[in-house]
Amino acid sequence: MRVNVRQREGVTILDLKGKITIGVGDVALREAIHEALSAGAKKILVNLGDVSTIDSSGVGELVSAYTTVTNRGGKLKLLDLPPKVADILQITQLITVFDVFEGEDEALKSF
Amino acid sequence: MPADSLPFHLTIGSRFENIELVQAVLADALGAYDLDAESRHWIDLAVREAIANAIQHGNRLEPDKRVEIDLELGPEELVVRVRDEGEGFDPGELNDPLAPENRLRPNGRGIFYMQKFMDQIDYDFRPGRGTQVTLRKRLSGGADGEVAAPTAAERPKPDES
Numbered sequence: 001m002r003v004n005v006r007q008r009e010g011v012t013i014l015d016l017k018g019k020i021t022i023g024v025g026d027v028a029l030r031e032a033i034h035e036a037l038s039a040g041a042k043k044i045l046v047n048l049g050d051v052s053t054i055d056s057s058g059v060g061e062l063v064s065a066y067t068t069v070t071n072r073g074g075k076l077k078l079l080d081l082p083p084k085v086a087d088i089l090q091i092t093q094l095i096t097v098f099d100v101f102e103g104e105d106e107a108l109k110s111f
Numbered sequence: 112m113p114a115d116s117l118p119f120h121l122t123i124g125s126r127f128e129n130i131e132l133v134q135a136v137l138a139d140a141l142g143a144y145d146l147d148a149e150s151r152h153w154i155d156l157a158v159r160e161a162i163a164n165a166i167q168h169g170n171r172l173e174p175d176k177r178v179e180i181d182l183e184l185g186p187e188e189l190v191v192r193v194r195d196e197g198e199g200f201d202p203g204e205l206n207d208p209l210a211p212e213n214r215l216r217p218n219g220r221g222i223f224y225m226q227k228f229m230d231q232i233d234y235d236f237r238p239g240r241g242t243q244v245t246l247r248k249r250l251s252g253g254a255d256g257e258v259a260a261p262t263a264a265e266r267p268k269p270d271e272s
Binding site: 021022023024053055056057059060061063064066067084091092093094097 | 126130160223224
């Protein structure tokens with residue numbers, strides 16, 4: 001999985017591309033979150049629009065990211081869920097935990 | 112759809128990157144069936160979870176320990192058997208990942224995935240010989256041969272198998 005990090009309107013946006021799966025993608029996500037927090041980010045938007053697969057480890061990493069950021073007084077939100085990722089979050093009943101947005105502008109305004 | 116069973120046997124070391132090798136073989140094997148992309152995706156995900164569990168929880172990430180995978184593709188059913196060299200576990204002791212107190216736990220969803228995306232999951236614990244999980248999926252459940260995509264309305268419990 002590839003992670004591109006950018007800043008917009010005071011929000012750190014992580015654009016994820018590929019598979020968030022065990023051993024590779026989940027580790028990349030964890031490192032990206034930790035780097036953002038180390039850089040002082042309090043508002044993090046995770047763009048999942050180009051994610052093709054998310055396994056249980058990937059879901060676990062999203063949950064860890066959410067709790068880590070929240071426990072440090074920050075906010076983590078999700079952007080552009082592909083249908084298969086949305087299905088997974090529905091099935092695991094995590095869809096109600098995360099703030100999810102379909103457009104970047106709307107997501108940015110919500111912080 | 113193929114008329115006869117078509118078996119594959121693979122042995123991999125306990126490294127997560129080897130999951131991709133199995134996925135390539137599975138994708139090729141499923142190519143013989145008239146399945147839509149979404150159905151393939153959910154099967155792919157369930158098999159991925161079984162192998163990841165064998166590597167992580169069964170073989171404890173010891174790269175020299177092997178995971179054996181058998182794929183049997185009959186005319187109407189896919190059967191996947193995944194064996195590790197681990198100590199085994201009791202599925203009845205697993206937490207329900209949908210319980211409110213477990214929902215924000217980072218782990219404990221792998222078997223839930225398998226149960227969700229396949230029709231039947233069975234475990235075989237053999238002391239000293241590792242654990243085998245068997246996943247079954249009907250490949251011709253509907254009139255058009257589609258595998259049903261999971262829906263949020265379905266709520267299997269972790270100890271269903």
